[in-house]
Amino acid sequence: MLEGMKVLAAMSGGVDSAVAAARAVEAGHEVVGVHLALSRMPGTLRTGSRGCCTIEDSMDAQRAANKIGIPYYVWDFSERFKADVVDDFIAEYTAGRTPNPCMRCNERIKFAALLEKALDLGFDAVCTGHYASITTDAAGNRELHRAAAWAKDQSYVLGVLTTEQLAHSMFPLGATPSKAEVRAEAAERGFSVATKPDSHDICFIPDGNTSGWLADKVGTATGSIVDRSGAVVGSHEGAHAFTVGQRRGLKLGMPAADGKPRFVLEVRPKENTVVVGPKEALDIAEIAGSRFTWAGLAPEHPELDFDCQVQIRAHADPVDAVARVRPDSAGSPELVITPVTPLNGVAPGQTAVVYVGTRVLGQCTIDRTVAADLAGVGAVDVPASDGAARVGAGA
Structure with a gap:
């Protein structure tokens, strides 16, 4: 991208987005930091090393922005996040599918709602700390590529980006050989998040118990676990608690004829039935x-x-x-x-x-x-x- 652009840096409160924002400034861009408030009840989001969008993270992001010397704001995206990510997650599980909330968040929040607002405000691009690279071919077409460090590559979760969104995206960490190098750079810059653990798991499920969280949202109802022939081999308290490929927690009352473990092959939400069978x-x-x-x-x-x-x-x-x-x-x-x-x-x-x-x-x-x-x-x-x-x- 050209120098001297107006860039909105999405700052999660982690080390990656802080270093990305700093690199954008050093590349000659006019940078403004923004943290997305995704819940009006911060206690419902994970805290410490397990979260990415809490009050604690907002404060970490502000400290990094102050250190860099850029303006910093917090934008309330909680309603959009609930509708496009949390409610979608519930609906997908209820329909018997296995959703990926991080993909939906990137698609609908960070690179749809955020980018749309940024462009409306006159920004040229949104900068994030994702590990991925954007290149331009001889004809000027932008392409999304894996990061240099495959172990940290995050291009998969960015696969939902469209051509138009790529035109206004910036990933300053894409060519960085390792996460250790990013942490070392953060320490040199004096960022308090230099040693902060990475976020992981689903941010809006506070205790990490997905099946329990879903049961609280959609309720429980006893149903049958059947094999591929339709024979009942067990029961459950809600089909939404199962995903294809699951082995643990089936509590089958009837062992397979060959004695081998069985796995979830299918979830039928309308019938509240779970189908199990062999690994193959x-x-x-x-x-x-x-x-x-x-x-x-x-x-x-x-x-x-x-x-x-x-x-x-x-x-x-x-x-x-x-x-x-x-x-x-x-x-x-x-x-x-x-x-x-x-x-x-x-x-x-x-x-x-x-x-x-x-x-x-x-x-x-x-x-x-x-x-x-x-x-x-x-x-x-x-x-x-x-x-x-x-x-x-x-x-």
Whole structure:
């Protein structure tokens, strides 16, 4: 990006965003720091090393901004956060899907609501402490790439960014070789957050007990746990407490015939039923989603097969795959991804990010999956509209 821009630095109160803001100043930009207040009841957000949006974090961000010498503000985004992240999280789980609230927060808060407000106020870009890089090709098109330090790379959670959002995004830490170097730089700058632990887990679930938090929000209701044949093998107190691939906490009353452990294969919220089966039934031969976006230029002919890699979790390894855009059963376009080797334990609601080398090409929210042991034998894909997190058909 050009020097001398007006840049809004999103400051979470952590070491990464503090160093990113300082680097933006040294790059010659006019920088203003802002911390997002995401809850009007700060006690409902995690504190200390486990949080990212508390009063404690706001104070840490202000101290860093004062040290850098930039203006600092706190913006109340609590209503937008509740509607677009917290309520969405509840709705997705209630529908039997497995949401990623950090993806939704990046998509709808940091790079939609925040960027929109920043542009309205005359800023040219939003700067964050994410570990990712933006490059520009010979034609001037911006591309999102992995960070130099793959161990810290955060390009996956930024896969939801659109071409327009990339045009106004800045990631000063993208070329940094390690997090240790960022901490050392923070210490040299005199930032009190230099040794502050990283935030992790879901910020709006104070004690980390996701199933208990969901039970409090949506209630409990006894239902059946069945195997793939439909035989009842146990019971539960709410289907929302289960995710595809889960093994622990099933408390099955009837062991499998082969004595092997069983895993959650499917969640049927309308029936309040959980389907379990063997580990090999979690292998997925195909995933697809109609809610897809491109981060920069789209493939020239997306309807034709193109080679890529797919990543389905923030810390998962990318897997070689073939992708294409094709009509779904209703005629709407969807991104279909076929991994070269089956993926394991994928659930609708998760985000699949597509890479070509280090470049983030785009992403989709997974609507349906096809189990490897059912692919090619008359399996029928499960449509997203039935609200079921199914691994293939007939599970």
